[in-house]
Amino acid sequence: MGDAIELTAGDYEAVVSRQGASMCRLAYGGEELIWTCPPDVQPAAFEGRLLAPWPNRVGDGSYVFKGVEHQLEITEPERGTALHGLAHARPWLPVEIASDRAELSCLLDGAPGYPFRLELTAVYELDAASGLTVTLGARNAGDSAAPYGAGAHPYLAVAGPLDDAVLRLPAGSRQPADERLLPAGPPEPVAGTEHDFRTPRPIGPTAFDTAFTDLERDSDGLAWTVLSFGRAAVAVWADASFGWLQVFSAEGLPEGMHRRGLAVEPMTCPPDAFSSGTDLIVLEPGEETRSRFGIARTEPQAGSS
Template sequence: MTGGSPLAITLEAGKYRATVDPLGAALRTLSWDERDLVWGYPEGRPQYAQGQLLIPWPNRIDRGRYTFAGTEYQLEITEPELDNAIHGLTSSLPWQPSQVAAESVRFDLAFEGAPGYPFRLELRVDYALDPVLGLSVRVGARNTGDRPAPYGHGSHNYLTLGLPVDETTLRLPASGWLPVDIRMIPSGAVRSVADTEYDFRTPRRVGATVLDTAFTDLSVDGEGRSWTVLSAGQAEVGLWADSSYGWLQVFSADYPGPERRRHLAVEPMTCPPNAFVTGTDLIVLEPGQSTESSFGITSTPG
């Protein structure tokens, strides 16, 4: 373990190298043999949520308003252009690193609640590198309060091969996709990807397909993991997620500027957008109850 800055913690294993940040317990960089596997960011807060953990909810909550256990709550609007609360509450908080080793680190956060989310959580994330398997990330949460708490999480990873997304091939193990309205809030039931532009179950070129889409009904391997793979020639990067992640938000990074469509966000999520409102796949943690999920990124996917 070395520090590239007072905040950065660098992990190394074989040809893999990762930099993680106590601010938000975020994945700042990940590379294999000096080739970037994710679109990272320098010090401070990333402009496009690169590498951020999305806790205690991923994606969006419609107008930041939800009702839980008979009480209505109002969250801060953090996506003012669409009038939504987005990507949780912990990315701007300092997490405490512990169990630091050359190939791994743990971060802990005692979350005491926030306006619109008055629930206490003990949060933990473990980052570990393996010289063969690459990066694995384990995220845990325990309700330390005296009442049930709504919970979900995700991780905002941008996979990259160093060339435009249009020139890459995508394998996405999803049979369903979720339609949304102009404010990116779900607007109907899950639909089949069959015979649509969203069907990447058989690998194919991304081309000009615009993606900012929640996918579900994920196929898994013998270990219960879904695999999303981005490739170009002999280069490839894969993201796996265990069965607790029933959703993947995939975004083709259609931002203005030089980074437009040069990276593909693949965000494993335990619940879909607006789950605090709809209840879909929402985790309800009773006092003292815990939950745990794992995902990983590798240059040699299975």
């Protein structure tokens, strides 16, 4: 089996990798709900990766925390940023494995630019009715406060051109960004713009590499994004700890991946939060935090053909 952990529940099947605790596959009745990536293959575009201790980008890889300047490794040289944290590149250890549940852990114990000690956990649970639930946890195991943010990077699969898919995105505001995809001013309302998908409609030519916030939530505090194509639909939900969604329409990706799916990335904070402090979680020694999101097969939205 190698790095692969296979889970099943009813018509759902999932594969999780010990490398990065990555989500490699999620299917319902043999229908792929997300982009698959074999556990032994390096993903081309972070598909299925968990993002911690920061999601998205830190501009120039530099930030000041508690009066101390830190310099992260630049991992996105074309934009001069530190991208998507550290956890995706680390081996995770299995804590408990069952047919429908996998718990993994990872210790971050100091890295260039991040000299903090965090115990990370990821729990993947499959349910025959509700699909996949992922719980991300972090505990500060060090002796000083630590900055923290988390996210995930699933790409929702579609069976044809993304332009024909119908999107329901529960976001009232978008984050303007500069050419490096770093924040450029405060969030702006989406009302009246091409990025308003609060009412389901076809994506058409709209291009996304955009952070959204002001998320509409149901009575359980969950924000639901639904992507429909024909008779199929897949939903991503995120709990109240995830105040942001990065949406990426796979622009310019290689090997037939260009606009063949939609990344819907729950994030606890916006891009460059280590610099701005916006929605940044600060964990004191011994403190911990939890965040939950999920993916499920659902019914198509109105407007689907």
